[in-house]
Amino acid sequence: MKTLVYIDHFKGEIQPASWEALGLAKSLGTASAIVFGSGVDAVVKAAFEYGADEVFVADDAALADYRSEPYAATLSALASSQSPDLILFPTTARTRELSAMSAVDLNTGVLTDISALEVSGEQLIATRPIYEGKVLEKTVCSSKPVMATIRGRAFPKPEADASRSGTATKVEVKAETLTVVEGYSASESAVNLGDAGVIVSGGRGVSNNPALVPPAGLDDKQAEIWRAQQGFALITELANVLGGAVGASRAAVDGGYIPYSHQVGQTGKVVTPDLYIACGISGAIQHLVGMRNAKVIVAINKDADAPIFKQARYGVVGDLFQIVPALTAAFKKKLGK
Amino acid sequence: MKIIACIKQVPDSEAKVKAEGGQVTWGDAPLVINPFDEYAVEGALQQKEAHGGTVTALCIGPESAREALKHALAMGADDAILVSDPALNELDTVGAARVLAAAINKIGGVDMVVFGRQTLDNGAGITPAQTARVLGWPMLGLAGQIKVQDGSVQVERVIEEGRQSVSAKLPAVLSVVQSIGEPRYPSFMGIRKASKAVIPVWSLGDLGISAPAPVVRRVELMNPPVSDTAIEIITGESPDEIADKLTDKILAEKVL
Numbered sequence: 001m002k003t004l005v006y007i008d009h010f011k012g013e014i015q016p017a018s019w020e021a022l023g024l025a026k027s028l029g030t031a032s033a034i035v036f037g038s039g040v041d042a043v044v045k046a047a048f049e050y051g052a053d054e055v056f057v058a059d060d061a062a063l064a065d066y067r068s069e070p071y072a073a074t075l076s077a078l079a080s081s082q083s084p085d086l087i088l089f090p091t092t093a094r095t096r097e098l099s100a101m102s103a104v105d106l107n108t109g110v111l112t113d114i115s116a117l118e119v120s121g122e123q124l125i126a127t128r129p130i131y132e133g134k135v136l137e138k139t140v141c142s143s144k145p146v147m148a149t150i151r152g153r154a155f156p157k158p159e160a161d162a163s164r165s166g167t168a169t170k171v172e173v174k175a176e177t178l179t180v181v182e183g184y185s186a187s188e189s190a191v192n193l194g195d196a197g198v199i200v201s202g203g204r205g206v207s208n209n210p211a212l213v214p215p216a217g218l219d220d221k222q223a224e225i226w227r228a229q230q231g232f233a234l235i236t237e238l239a240n241v242l243g244g245a246v247g248a249s250r251a252a253v254d255g256g257y258i259p260y261s262h263q264v265g266q267t268g269k270v271v272t273p274d275l276y277i278a279c280g281i282s283g284a285i286q287h288l289v290g291m292r293n294a295k296v297i298v299a300i301n302k303d304a305d306a307p308i309f310k311q312a313r314y315g316v317v318g319d320l321f322q323i324v325p326a327l328t329a330a331f332k333k334k335l336g337k
Numbered sequence: 338m339k340i341i342a343c344i345k346q347v348p349d350s351e352a353k354v355k356a357e358g359g360q361v362t363w364g365d366a367p368l369v370i371n372p373f374d375e376y377a378v379e380g381a382l383q384q385k386e387a388h389g390g391t392v393t394a395l396c397i398g399p400e401s402a403r404e405a406l407k408h409a410l411a412m413g414a415d416d417a418i419l420v421s422d423p424a425l426n427e428l429d430t431v432g433a434a435r436v437l438a439a440a441i442n443k444i445g446g447v448d449m450v451v452f453g454r455q456t457l458d459n460g461a462g463i464t465p466a467q468t469a470r471v472l473g474w475p476m477l478g479l480a481g482q483i484k485v486q487d488g489s490v491q492v493e494r495v496i497e498e499g500r501q502s503v504s505a506k507l508p509a510v511l512s513v514v515q516s517i518g519e520p521r522y523p524s525f526m527g528i529r530k531a532s533k534a535v536i537p538v539w540s541l542g543d544l545g546i547s548a549p550a551p552v553v554r555r556v557e558l559m560n561p562p563v564s565d566t567a568i569e570i571i572t573g574e575s576p577d578e579i580a581d582k583l584t585d586k587i588l589a590e591k592v593l
Contacts, residue, residue, distance in 0.1 A: 010496075010497075010498045011498075013498075065501070067503075068466060068469075068476050068478070069475065069476070072470070092496075092497060093478065093479055093496045093497060094496070096461070096462050096463055096466070096478075097463070097466040097476060097478050099463070100430075100463035100464075100466035100467045100470070101466050101467065101469070101470040101476070103431060103463075103467070104431060104434065104467050104470035104471055105470070107552075108552055109429060109430070109431060109552035109553035110430070110431075110461070110463055110553075111553065112460075112461040112462070112463060113460070113461070125556060127559075129460065129561075130361070130458060130459055130460055131348070131354040131361065131457065131458055131460070132350070132354075132457055132460065133561065134353075134354040134355070134561075135354055135355065135356045135361055135558060135559070135560060135561075136356075136558070136559045136560070136561055137555050137557065137558055137559070138555070138556050138557035138558075138559070139553055139554065139555050139556065140553070140554055140556055141552055141553050141554075142551075142552055142553075142554065143552045178474075178475035178476075178505055178506075179475045179476070179477065179503055179504065179505040180503065180504050180505065181501055181502070181503050182491070182502040182503065182504055183501065183502040184499060184500070184501045184502070185499050185500050186498065186499040187497075187498060187499035187500065192497055197592075198592075198593070242593060260514075260515055260516075261497070274592035274593075275587065275590075275592045275593065285351065285353070286350060289561070292561070292564060293561075295590075295592055296587065296590045296592050298583070298587065299568075309568055309570075310568075311564055312568050313566050313568065313569065313590075314568070314569050314570075314571055314583060314586055314587070315568050315569070315570045315571065316570070316571050316572075316579055316583060317570060317572075318576070318579065319576075322576040323576050323579060323580065325576075326576035326577050326579065326580035327580045327583065327584060329577075329580065330577070330580040330581055330583075330584040331584055334584055334585075334588060335593070
């Protein structure tokens with residue numbers, strides 16, 4: 001099978017699931033990487049190191065910032081000339097648009113957020129979540145190339161080999177200029193839960209620490225958010241000791257305690273860390289479908305009847321404001337930090 | 338400005354959705370307007386309020402999807418159109434984009450099409466970009482803020498890495514995210530107006546197209562595997578003792 005793998009990066013910062021896609025492609029046959037952007041030599045070099053048989057590169061000022069139209073037009077032209085069986089992408093905001101548009105150009109379909117891919121004769125069968133992950137479907141695409149975006153951490157990541165190198169093949173840029181990128185500001189709360197090996201999450205319970213006295217002059221809502229932020233500070237400390245990311249339940253996000261980017265159980269976003277620690281989260285169905293595939297789940301909650309305990313491997317019925325700092329201290333000691 | 342808000346009807350987010358006998362079922366849970374599409378209607382209404390014009394809610398679906406359109410009307414949309422045809426049962430996302438583009442072209446003179454970021458059912462989030470591509474219009478995805486001036490639209494695009502400011506000439510297709518603002522509740526007057534509204538139904542014949550042949554097809558439905566791990570509740574005399582036991586257990590799992 002001949003596969004093209006789109007290496008997604010933002011200003012040179014490569015989405016790790018790009019390599020997982022490359023590994024998947026290698027397991028199916030020949031794998032060529034696609035790198036678009038401006039000044040992307042380092043990305044091309046990494047693509048060879050991670051095992052690309054060939055790298056197609058469009059390095060051009062017109063591609064400096066991701067814009068759907070020139071990227072899609074350039075990808076569609078490349079796919080038409082190379083006739084791959086399959087084009088793989090990591091799943092990001094950019095690749096959803098890019099694959100969607102290129103599929104229109106190529107008269108084919110996109111299978112998004114796939115967690116498995118089977119070869120059955122001539123057919124590729126992909127597994128993907130629908131209804132917020134409450135149900136899984138297996139789907140096929142009857143046109144070529146099949147396009148699929150893979151979920152992070154669903155496929156093994158290949159090892160980089162610094163001794164591998166190669167010469168990239170230049171591809172022609174199709175500079176469709178319908179949209180203009182005028183500026184960018186980095187997010188203070190940039191978080192990629194999909195790639196995290198450890199996630200420590202907080203829910204509504206993080207705002208309930210009775211021992212805290214909020215500063216004077218706050219109204220009830222402001223005091224609640226202030227309390228929650230003190231709670232999330234404890235959660236962040238634990239996450240930092242474990243080298244993990246901070247997650248949150250929808251209740252915590254809706255309460256204004258933490259930005260949406262931290263929400264576990266966002267539509268279509270399923271996280272699969274090796275360790276998931278849920279603090280003060282009762283376990284609404286959207287949350288459970290978003291995290292239940294984690295390898296080891298730990299739940300800390302005051303309410304012994306909280307649904308989260310039905311999903312957990314280990315549980316503590318108790319006060320997160322006492323348990324979480326104690327865990328942080330114990331891990332610090334045992335991990336030698 | 339002539340603005341279209343594209344919406345879909347889906348089972349409520351609280352619904353216990355399952356695979357049963359090769360079908361997706363959700364018991365007696367209500368069908369509602371896709372929650373992300375309420376933000377699309379909100380974003381469209383904000384632009385109408387700022388610049389004048391009309392908001393039309395557009396939906397592909399069965400007769401029952403009228404209820405979702407009525408919600409958009411009750412929020413303040415001026416009119417609504419349902420595209421419904423028995424031949425559309427097997428629609429995939431690119432097919433949906435072709436049908437929506439045909440409807441948008443039939444409406445005519447449209448300046449802006451607004452989508453929610455994704456639907457709760459399929460969840461792929463690719464129909465907005467595909468509709469833009471079929472129309473040949475610019476795509477401004479994941480907008481958290483919209484500004485229209487002198488025939489151009491500028492959005493604050495909310496992505497994993499931060500916020501980007503992106504602009505294009507109208508007409509354009511947008512998808513919006515939550516930071517556009519909380520969707521307004523339907524007003525009493527709005528609900529009255531919506532209950533009396535006559536919603537035209539367009540067939541594929543009305544659009545002058547035949548049913549797009551599906552490229553993507555479902556071959557199997559499954560319920561996610563149920564966790565069979567029994568929980569072990571960790572107890573102790575003090576938080577430190579509990580933490581000591583629990584960290585030993587976690588370290589023994591070799592996941593760190």
